[in-house]
Amino acid sequence: MDAIARSVPVGIVGAGTMGAGIAQVAAAAGHEVRIHDAAEGAAAAAVEAIFQRLARLVDKGTMLADEAEDAATRLRPAGPLEDLAGCGLVIEAVAEDLEVKRALFTGLEAVCGPDAVLATNTSSLSVDAIAESLAQPGRVAGLHFFNPAPLLPLVEVVSGARTDPGVADLLVATAAAWGKTPVRAASTPGFIVNRVARPYYGEAFRLLESGRVDAATIDALLRESGGFRMGPFELADLIGHDVNLAVSRSVWEAFGRDPRFTPSVLQERLVADGRLGRKTGRGVYADDEPRPAPSTAEPVSGTVAIWTGAGGFDPSVPGWTMSGDDVELRLTDGRTAAQRTGGGPRTVVLVDVTLDRSPARVGIAAPEHAPKEHVEAAVGFLQGLGLEVTVLPDLPGLVVARTVATLAAAAADAVDSGVATAEDVDTAMRLGVNYPRGPYEWGAALGWNWVAGVLDALAATEDPGRYRVSPELRRRAREADGWRDDAEVVERDELARRAADAMWADDAASQALGMTVEQVSAGHAVVTMRVRPDMVNGHGICHGGLVFTLADSAFAVACNTHNRRTVAFGADITFLAPAHEGDLLRAVAHERHRSGRTGICDVTVYRDDVAIGEFRGRSREIPGTLVADEEEP
Ligand code: NAD
Numbered sequence: 001m002d003a004i005a006r007s008v009p010v011g012i013v014g015a016g017t018m019g020a021g022i023a024q025v026a027a028a029a030g031h032e033v034r035i036h037d038a039a040e041g042a043a044a045a046a047v048e049a050i051f052q053r054l055a056r057l058v059d060k061g062t063m064l065a066d067e068a069e070d071a072a073t074r075l076r077p078a079g080p081l082e083d084l085a086g087c088g089l090v091i092e093a094v095a096e097d098l099e100v101k102r103a104l105f106t107g108l109e110a111v112c113g114p115d116a117v118l119a120t121n122t123s124s125l126s127v128d129a130i131a132e133s134l135a136q137p138g139r140v141a142g143l144h145f146f147n148p149a150p151l152l153p154l155v156e157v158v159s160g161a162r163t164d165p166g167v168a169d170l171l172v173a174t175a176a177a178w179g180k181t182p183v184r185a186a187s188t189p190g191f192i193v194n195r196v197a198r199p200y201y202g203e204a205f206r207l208l209e210s211g212r213v214d215a216a217t218i219d220a221l222l223r224e225s226g227g228f229r230m231g232p233f234e235l236a237d238l239i240g241h242d243v244n245l246a247v248s249r250s251v252w253e254a255f256g257r258d259p260r261f262t263p264s265v266l267q268e269r270l271v272a273d274g275r276l277g278r279k280t281g282r283g284v285y286a287d288d289e290p291r292p293a294p295s296t297a298e299p300v301s302g303t304v305a306i307w308t309g310a311g312g313f314d315p316s317v318p319g320w321t322m323s324g325d326d327v328e329l330r331l332t333d334g335r336t337a338a339q340r341t342g343g344g345p346r347t348v349v350l351v352d353v354t355l356d357r358s359p360a361r362v363g364i365a366a367p368e369h370a371p372k373e374h375v376e377a378a379v380g381f382l383q384g385l386g387l388e389v390t391v392l393p394d395l396p397g398l399v400v401a402r403t404v405a406t407l408a409a410a411a412a413d414a415v416d417s418g419v420a421t422a423e424d425v426d427t428a429m430r431l432g433v434n435y436p437r438g439p440y441e442w443g444a445a446l447g448w449n450w451v452a453g454v455l456d457a458l459a460a461t462e463d464p465g466r467y468r469v470s471p472e473l474r475r476r477a478r479e480a481d482g483w484r485d486d487a488e489v490v491e492r493d494e495l496a497r498r499a500a501d502a503m504w505a506d507d508a509a510s511q512a513l514g515m516t517v518e519q520v521s522a523g524h525a526v527v528t529m530r531v532r533p534d535m536v537n538g539h540g541i542c543h544g545g546l547v548f549t550l551a552d553s554a555f556a557v558a559c560n561t562h563n564r565r566t567v568a569f570g571a572d573i574t575f576l577a578p579a580h581e582g583d584l585l586r587a588v589a590h591e592r593h594r595s596g597r598t599g600i601c602d603v604t605v606y607r608d609d610v611a612i613g614e615f616r617g618r619s620r621e622i623p624g625t626l627v628a629d630e631e632e633p
Contacts, residue, residue, distance in 0.1 A: 001169040003177035006030035008088035015046035018121050019093035021149030024050045027071040029178040034078040043077035050075060081107050091143055093121040101130050109134050117167055119143035124250045127160035127187040138164035143171055146432055154431035155180045160187040181431055183424035189254030192420050193432035194247050198261055199406035204232035205264030212393045215284050220294030221363045226400040227355030227436035237283035241270045259465035297389040303380030313385055314357040318447040327374045332401045334457030336394045338367040339614055342572025347374040352398040355436050361388040363398050396457045405454035408443025409473055416472040452477035460604055460611035493521040496561035499626040503560050510553040517557055523591035525557035531583045541578035548573050551603040551615035554587035559601050559619040563626050571617040579607045597621040
């Protein structure tokens, strides 16, 4: 589809920040531009301001004097709305108020010819709602520029349910002809950027609220390990907490107060206190105070150990690990270092995600009671690679990993809900908010099962609603493990059920404890157990060994579902909360990984919706099957 011809005049309604910026873009692209504003003199002032900006571009050498002059001659303030009558495209950038915009579009429909395209620059309102009462809603679409419009390349072309596909195509072609990079989005809350970016701020504020990591450290890790241009607090201080909170609130409300989008209490307090960021001199940081330094480990000397690991240092790839004498460095998978160390012989020190193999800083975490010399050995090794090291508390998902996992999940969710293609989501986030890598591509690179694993760990320890894994993300994670969601899977699940039944029939131990297999599919099992009076210990809570046994039984069922005899060769559990007599416990087992004859299975034990135990089992196949692979006819 061709772009709107340069000979076609463009109308701009609203001569504020955005309207003036868009007018400059359209005039520079060769259109005659008429600017209308309801406020007396506002359009003329905007035209004057654009002249000055063009002159500055000429002074800086970024625009030729002739081009600037030509653009200036094409711009003019319009009188009443009727002056936009001959425009083939009108872009609205008035106040963000649905009633104001509706009234304006009704006026535009009366004034403009039937072929004129009417676009809105709204950041948060529904295109459908704006076009609702029009006779020709098909010609209305969103054309969402970012501030400052002349500089930022991204434009979201937003289609409402009734937008004519040809209109969206025309706007995509026109934005491209104006030198912008258009992406297509459906009219859903926050479109792409404002929706997918929420976790960048949301996770940072949650960490800060926890009181366990300070703002400067969070910002430094996201910049220097994650590769983001600005840390979340620096960026929110720049955007303004009032603006950022308003976007969070509107997305949260529009999604029916979905806990994934719950605004931060801390940010609300900043706004209430007038700490809006750079514009008031104070936000998370204060302009008149020195910026606090991030937490950085003191240099460690004298640690000599041989460190081995295929591929060397690279915690940007899934499954990365390196081993020293008593210490294993591993990329975080969401669980804590204490969980991953378990009762193992070596201390597991978790390493936070890095954008690539050469970050400037890296975050690590060790179990709370790890020997000091083990932590120092890890710090010394990493410092020897030239890295700044931040020793974090043993938090699930550390800092960068939880941010990248939640951003990737938000990107996948936008794709799965039909908001945009994966490619457009990634383009929007790279160009709209300068992310170093598209979050969808990043999630795919780290592995959707890694993303789901980090969310599962956060759901288990922090908030099951906020970090729930969508069914589509779960399916992606399973597919990444080599699963397919079709008839083959149904067949495999039937075999899984038969294999599990055969194994369970001989499992007298689990049955004696009153356990029931509730669900089975290939690689998955749910087993329940009611806490009986003879299961509680001297503290009146369910004996930990029995919670372990329940998790172990679910693990056993899940890893035997492939109809290969499979046994455990290691398992560890972390108890998160107690269970009492009468509680119905539910162990949910998911095989995370299976390669050759070994596998890893994660089990979460729940009491109602509360996770009370996190268990990881390592399995190994032994010869033999549980049932005949094919039933004899
Ligand atoms: P602004 O307050 O700077 O400008 C709005 C202008 O619209 C004012 O000059 C006002 O007089 C005029 N106006 C209000 N009602 C009008 C009406 N009925 N008819 C004609 N003119 C009217 O606002 P802004 O920041 O430029 O935002 C405009 C739109 O762009 C909003 O929908 C906003 O959500 C969206 N947006 C803003 C940004 C941003 O960063 N500022 C970014 C993207 C999108």
